Amino acid sequence: MKSEITYRESLRMAIREAMQKDDRVFLMGEDVGRYGGSYAVSMGLLEEFGTSRIIDTPLSESGFTGIGVGAALGGMRPIVEIMTVNFSFLAMDQILNNAATMLHMSGGQFNIPLVIRMATGGGKQLGAQHSRSLEGWYAHIPGLKIFTPATIQDAYDMIKLALEDPDPVLIFEHALLYNSKGSLDTSLLPLPIGKANIHRDGSQITILSYGISLFKALEAAEILAKEGIDAEVIDLRSLRPLDDETIMNSLRKTHRLLIVDEGWKSGSISAEIMARVNEQAFYELDAPMGRVCTEEIPLPYSYHLEQAALPQIDKIIAKAKEIMEGL
C-alpha cells in the first residue's frame, strides 16, 4: 500500500503493526503513553494497546534502558524510547556494558534483542545540551547496530528490521525530520541492514551522508548539476555496519569523495569512512577527500550561530567545488 505520510506517522505505523503482530513487542520510555510521546510518535498507542504495552517511565534513563535489556533477555521485544540522544548518556552503562557486551561476555549464551529509539541532532535553537549528534560515537561500539533513517520509507522499514534483529539496535531519528512528508510503500521489501542507498546517480563526485544531511546533500547536488558537476548522493542508512562495498564501488566510478556529517569531525564517522577509503580505495582517489561537519563547538542557542555551525547546502557546494578543483 502506498501513501503520503509524515516521518512521525511512518514510525508510528511500523510500531503499531509490530505490536499488533507480536505480543512480545512493547514500548517504554518517558512520556510515551499519556503524553503521546515527546515527538508525538506514540500518539494514540496507549489507547489502543493499554498501559502494559505502552509504558510510561519516570526519568530514570539507566533504569528503564536496563529494564529493556532484562526484558529482552526474558524473551520480550522491547522498544525503549529515550527522549533524545542527549539523555542517552545517562543510560550509557546499560547500552555499552550490558546491551552491547553480554552476548560476547557470556560466550554466545545471551543475546539482547533490544531496540532503542532516540531523537538526535541540532537546528532547533535548543542549546548545547539538547542538540547533539553522537550517533557516530555509538557506532564505535562492537555489539551495537546504528540505524539512521532519513526517509519516510526507512523510518518504517528500520523499525521492522530492528525488531527482527536478535541483537541491540539503536535508531537515531533526526528531530527535524518528524514533520517531513514523503511516500511509504508498505509492500516493498526493506533494503537489508548494512546496505547504503544511492539516492542520486552521478559520475564525478560521491557525496555520502545520513539522516537529515541527506536532504542537504541532495539539494546541493541539484545546484552542482546546474554548474556542470555530476554528484552521486548516497544515504549510508546505518553507521554500523557501514556499507564499505557501496562506498568503494561509487568511488571507483567518481574518484572523489565528500562526506556530510552532522557530528563533529574529531573521531567521527566521517573520519572512520576516510580511514576506510584510505585502506581500501586509496588509489581510486583523484583528489583529497573532504567533509562538511558541525563546527567543533557545543551548539549555540543564537539562530545565526547555530546555523553557521551546522552543515549547510552552501558549505557542501563550496567543499564539492574545492574537491573538484583538486585536480
Place this chain on the structure above:
Amino acid sequence: MKNDNTTIESFYQTMLLIRRFEEKCVELYSHEKIRGFLHLYIGEEAVATGIISAMKEDDALFCTYREHGHALARGIDPNLIMAEMFGKMEGCSRGRGGSMHLFSAKKRFYGGNAIVASALPVAVGMALSDKLMKRNRITVCFFGDGAVAEGEFHESLNLAALWNLPVLFVCENNRYAMGTGIEYTHSQTDLTKKASAYQIESHQIDGMDVEEVYAAGMNAIDTIRSNQKPIFLECLTYRFRAHSMYDAERYRSKSEVEEWKRKDPIALLSSRYSFVNIDKYESLIAQTIDEAVTFAENGTLEPVRDMHKFVYSPEAEA
C-alpha cells in the same frame, strides 16, 4: 522454621565447597594459572548458600563480580567454572568472561556483572518480562553495599516497587565499597531504610548465619511469588580476604578482621550441629576441586580465528 538434617548438611557442603574452591583459586592465581581480577567470597558464603537454596530451578539470578560462590551454590559444574577461570573454551562463558563474568543459560545465571549496580535494572527487566508473559517465576539480584550508593540502585528499586515486580534484592553488606568503609559512603548506614523509602518490604539479617539467611530467603521468595512485589534483604556479612588480589588492605585493622572471623559461617554452622561426616565432605570436595583443575588444565584454547564470534548473533552474521 526447623531445617531437616539433609538441608543443613547441604548448606555445610556448599559453603565448604565455595571456601575450598576459592582457596584453590588463590593458589592457582599465585601460579599464574588464573589471571585478571579475582574477587574472593570467603567469609560471605552463607549469603549465596542460604538464598540460592531457597530458589527454584526456573528462577533467575543476577550477581556481581564476586560471584564464584553463587555460581557454585547454583549448581554450575565446578569444572566449567574452573575452566572459565583458566580462559578455556570449555568454560561456562567459553573463556570470554573470566572470574567476573560467569554465565549459564541452563541455570538461568545471568552473570557476573563487573559494573557496580549495573545488573539491578536488568534484573528488574527480567521480572517485568515474567509479569508481562504471566510466568510464575522470580528474579534474585545480588549486589553489595557499594551498589546502594549508585543511581541505578534507586532507579531499579523505585520501578520494581512502582510496577509490582517479582524481584528479590539481596544486599550483601560486607561494610566496604572496595576499600572505603560504609560510614564514609552512606549518610544512612541502615540500608533497609533506603529500600523502605520505596515502599519495599525490607529486612536486615545476619548474613553469617546460613540458617537465618535461608529462612529469610524462603519467606521472601514465598511472599514475592504470592503477592508479586519486590522484597529487599540486607545481609550483614564480611569478606575475610582482600577486595581482590591487588589489595593491600590498608583501610581496615587486623583486629577487625579477626573479630569477624570468629563469626565464620562454616564454623558457626558446625558448632551448632555435630556433623559426623566432615572428613568425608572434605575429601569429596578436594576430589571435586582436583577434577575441576584437571579439567581446566586439559581444556582447549579457543582458536584466535574465532575471536570475532559472539559480537553479534550467528543468525545476524549470516
